Amino acid sequence: MKKIVSRRELLGLIAKTGASGAVLGAGNALGIVPNTYVDIPQIPQANPSDRPSVVILGAGISGLTAAYEMKKAGYHVVVLEAAGRAGGRSLTVRHGDLIDEVGNPQICEFDDEPHMYFNCGPARIPSSHRNVLHYCKELGVELEVFINENKETYIQDDAMLDGKPIKNREFTTNARGFMAEIMAKNFTNAELDEPFDEWETEALMRVIRNMGDLSEDMIYKGSTRGGYSHGGFLEHGHALETIALRDLLKTGLFSMALGQNEGETGPILFQPVGGMDQIVKGFLRQLPEEVFYNVMVTSVMLQDGGVEVVYEHKGMKYKIEADYCFNSIPSHLMTGIENNFPDDYREAMHYIRRGEAYKSAFQAKERFWEKDDIFGGISWTNQPIEQIWYPPHGMYKEKGVILSAYNYGGGMHFTQLTQEERIETALRQGEKVHPNYRNLVEKGITIAWHRMNHMLGCSARWQKSRSGFTQEEERLFQTLRKPAGNHYTIGDQITKHTAWQESAILSAHWAINDMLSRKAGGSMPGQRV
């Protein structure tokens, strides 16, 4: 047999078809999926009569991490938070909670039950995010598995099969079948840049055949892997009708259907039992006196050997001075706060753009998806709602909370609608995936991060191009990461991997370590002014 596929090409092909396990390992080795390790800053215990003072701006995950670690070391810490709650973007809403969107405040009306919550911001913790998991353990936050990929969910695209939703398993089986067939055929007549010997060739053909469930003549003739139309237990199972590759190709959702368990969502994913904000509550249990709410920072001034912060509370102004300031206020809000930062520092803050993520959810009157064999996972559609998430917890209970839209990259479409329009759009588009959806769900809530009070964005956008940081962007990033006087910018905003809690935690660790090394007369001589 003439040999045709190089090892590299094969790897690429398999990657595209979703045989992800093999590739993930390889990707990891190449550093595509960031790996972190737990290395909690070792802060020497402070002398009780001479405690360093630290004022921390913002009680999100990064601010709470900083406060927790430095308090443990005996520092005097104070956390100033503009909102009436801690957590920042780690927001979980339940019965009676406020969604503080500027101009569109909502109160969540879900039933008052522990499993009826919605994670408006972070919802998933990859097992590779070891620092988040470290704190879950240390703070007594119970975890459960989050189901991200589920082949029983739907793929729906108006351009495919007249918009009829099909199960992910059907989609995947057919797509893999045809792709395997194509690989097998090409194997006979293309060029190799690194040939296989006969044994390898045979092994490879077996892999390809297996991957696509091909017939002996290496043709895809349909497969029961996509599910049965009827039978299966007492009777012979009959495969569902084969869907032509031509039809499948009409959707742009290929990678969504085939590759959800790759990259960041490749490892096992977790969620805290009872909502993501259990982590926030865990930190707060350790910081019962340190966090102050409804205090809006309005000025941050570097001083000789310290920082002076002014904030407002109920129309009154207060001033506080400290040795160090750890500041997690989103950079695009910090630019509106009086400061005497160096020009290049300010330039960097101005450079970062803000994101537009949008999420919405309904309370479902019954867990209709469970009758359709769906337990957790995500349905994908080409409509603006993009995704429907089924709760990976509360199985077989009466009701559940279903995510009805999630657009991370471009949520402005929804953001600009009125609340009524947002809900109606979610109903109309959800109906294409689940018939009768409209009558099965109620009490919709929407979260437009672009307009959430004290946030006005979802995550920092450093890069203007997809191809990575430009030299200029790298310079700005490094500028903002370094301390200005005794002031540190923290938060996922000052990492290369924004929009993950792991990054927020690591940013706090980085700043603490830098502070320590300066105290020790280490790597950063002198002070920036």
Next chain:
Amino acid sequence: MKKFAKSRFNFLSLALLALSASANAQQYDLLDLSAQPLNNEVCATCHGGAGVGNASVGGPSLAGLEPWYLRKQLENFRAGIRGTQKEYIPGNEMQASVARLSDEEISELVDHISNWEAVAPKPRIEGDASKGQALYAACAACHGASGDGNEALGAPGLAGRNDWYMFRQLKLFQSGFRGKHPEDTAGQLMRPAAQALENDEAINDVLAYINTL
């Protein structure tokens, strides 16, 4: 080295103790919407601390605005005379922020904000101020030779405003996003003057001059 010197430390704890008790306790309690404080804390998210303006989210400085003009614009946004075009997101966001204000709340805000001290903004626009001076002659009739405004004509002061914001407003006047609404008589007065500025360079020049006022 410690900055929380005893006195400051005490000051802090005294000022905050009272607050922490109530604020901490209610953190996850039911929040009563009607009890939301309506003061600068709402506006400052976009307009910056003490209304100094924040280009990153598009909110201009408010400190130093004339009370009559401030009231007029809040009413304009509330009525949808300004900020309703979906294509112009900053206007949209401002519109949504104040769409539900009552007359009393507007009065309170105007009183509150008028007390803020104007802060000279950092110029961000580069232009030729001497060319701008010539162009400004056409503006002076309404906005005053020194750019301090004219209440009788409804023309606000321009000196000390954010230049990036004024740039955008002049573009909005040109395109008709501002100053075209049938009820916006003051905006209609302004619009031809913006249209007379031939290109962005002319806008930059006139703003460079205004920055010197």
